[in-house]
Amino acid sequence: MPAHDGEGEHVHEPLALNETLYIETKEGKSLAFRVVGLLGESGDEVTYAVLYREPESDGEGEFIVTNLHGDLLEDRTAAEEILDDFFDAEEPE
Numbered sequence: 001m002p003a004h005d006g007e008g009e010h011v012h013e014p015l016a017l018n019e020t021l022y023i024e025t026k027e028g029k030s031l032a033f034r035v036v037g038l039l040g041e042s043g044d045e046v047t048y049a050v051l052y053r054e055p056e057s058d059g060e061g062e063f064i065v066t067n068l069h070g071d072l073l074e075d076r077t078a079a080e081e082i083l084d085d086f087f088d089a090e091e092p093e
Contacts, residue, residue: 014068015049021070033064037086048073050086 015021019035033051040047048065055061065079066072073079 014046015066015070021051021066023064023072033062037090038068039082039086039089048082050083 015035015038017035017038021033021035022030023033024030031053033053035049036052037050038046038048039050046068049068049070051064051066053062053064063083064072065082073082
C-alpha cells in the first residue's frame, strides 16, 4: 500500500478507502493510519479523508483528518466537525 508522511511537499494520488498512510512524528516515529471514510464539504465532491490508527497495547485508537492528498488538516475545529459528520453518517438510522 502507498506510504506518505502527511507533509504537504509530497505529491500523492487521492487517498482511497482502506489505504494506509504513514505519518512521521516530530520524534521520528512512523504511525500507520488507515483510511476509513471519505467526506465532502458540499454536494457529492469528496474533499477530506478520515483515517484511524489502531490502539497500541492498552491505549486508545486515534482518528485524524487529511485532505485527499494526505496532508493533515491543521484547523482543529474543522477537523472535529468533519469527524462529527463522519460519525453521524456511520450511525444506523
